[in-house]
Amino acid sequence: MAADLQVRGLRIVTDTGAELVRGVDLDLAPGERLGLIGESGSGKTLTGLALLGLLPPGLRASGSIRLGDTEIVGAPERRLQRVRGARIAAVFQDPSSALDPLMRVGRQIAGPLRRHRGLQGAALRRAVRDAAHEVRLPDPESLLERFPYELSGGQRQRVAIAMALACRPDVLLADEPTTALDVTVQATVLELLDESVRRHGMSLVFVSHDLAVVAGIVDQAVVLRRGEAVESGDMQRLVAAPAHEYTRGLVSAARLLESALDRLSAGGAEQGPAGEDGEPR
Numbered sequence: 001m002a003a004d005l006q007v008r009g010l011r012i013v014t015d016t017g018a019e020l021v022r023g024v025d026l027d028l029a030p031g032e033r034l035g036l037i038g039e040s041g042s043g044k045t046l047t048g049l050a051l052l053g054l055l056p057p058g059l060r061a062s063g064s065i066r067l068g069d070t071e072i073v074g075a076p077e078r079r080l081q082r083v084r085g086a087r088i089a090a091v092f093q094d095p096s097s098a099l100d101p102l103m104r105v106g107r108q109i110a111g112p113l114r115r116h117r118g119l120q121g122a123a124l125r126r127a128v129r130d131a132a133h134e135v136r137l138p139d140p141e142s143l144l145e146r147f148p149y150e151l152s153g154g155q156r157q158r159v160a161i162a163m164a165l166a167c168r169p170d171v172l173l174a175d176e177p178t179t180a181l182d183v184t185v186q187a188t189v190l191e192l193l194d195e196s197v198r199r200h201g202m203s204l205v206f207v208s209h210d211l212a213v214v215a216g217i218v219d220q221a222v223v224l225r226r227g228e229a230v231e232s233g234d235m236q237r238l239v240a241a242p243a244h245e246y247t248r249g250l251v252s253a254a255r256l257l258e259s260a261l262d263r264l265s266a267g268g269a270e271q272g273p274a275g276e277d278g279e280p281r
């Protein structure tokens with residue numbers, strides 16, 4: 001059954017006492033999509049890792065992160081292992097971080113299905129094929145037998161998404177899932193995430209520094225700056241009428257890029273298509 005995610009007063013500190021994230025609140029009902037936006041170093045990734053109970057050594061979370069009836073903050077590792085992958089799963093910027101370079105792709109997708117759903121034999125093989133099919137891996141029979149280095153970056157990210165979706169978690173955390181990909185591949189991977197989350201009624205926490213990307217995929221967002229939430233709310237409202245100066249800056253930076261593209265394409269249209277020598281016809 002899908003679960004709510006509720007974060008209250010999340011604080012992340014180093015063991016030397018430096019405060020990296022403070023007082024962050026998040027609310028996500030089943031099937032909702034929430035963006036975490038902010039510049040580099042604003043605390044987006046650490047907030048996401050805290051949701052998984054996976055902060056790096058030397059960092060500690062306090063406050064509360066409730067996924068349904070499970071409290072993540074302070075939970076013992078054994079409980080977290082049952083939650084991770086099964087109820088909340090993640091896709092990160094670098095798909096290689098999720099993949100074992102020495103293991104064939106099919107066996108890697110089988111891992112969470114065996115661990116969390118207890119599948120084996122023919123049922124496991126079928127579930128792996130279905131997972132590969134769902135993320136539209138080309139020629140899955142042969143691709144599942146390959147090692148990660150024999151795949152393109154986009155294909156590796158599709159495998160990482162297949163692994164994250166395999167156990168139908170309640171919440172999918174996607175942390176800059178397209179940033180490392182070729183621009184031409186980014187849109188198809190985003191579309192795949194969008195479709196899969198919708199099909200399975202999952203909730204989505206989407207982390208990105210790119211407001212234009214976030215705006216296309218989430219309904220609401222929290223804007224982080226220096227570890228603090230400066231603004232939150234409906235995505236449409238944040239873009240149309242940002243209240244905080246920092247959000248206004250993010251919106252105008254995104255608009256600047258957009259209008260540069262518009263200007264270029266309008267200029268191209270005025271000149272008409274170029275001939276073979278590069279001159280307008």
Ligand SMILES: Nc1ncnc2c1ncn2[C@@H]1O[C@H](COP(=O)(O)OP(=O)(O)OP(=O)(O)O)[C@@H](O)[C@H]1O
Pocket residue numbers: 014020038039040041042043044045046047056057058059209
């Ligand atoms: N293991 C760590 N030990 C100490 N400080 C850390 C650690 N990991 C991150 N930080 C610091 O915490 C702050 C927030 O980092 P975080 O990675 O969450 O930012 P971010 O918003 O995700 O940025 P980016 O988009 O660049 O990934 C940064 O100042 C970072 O230097």
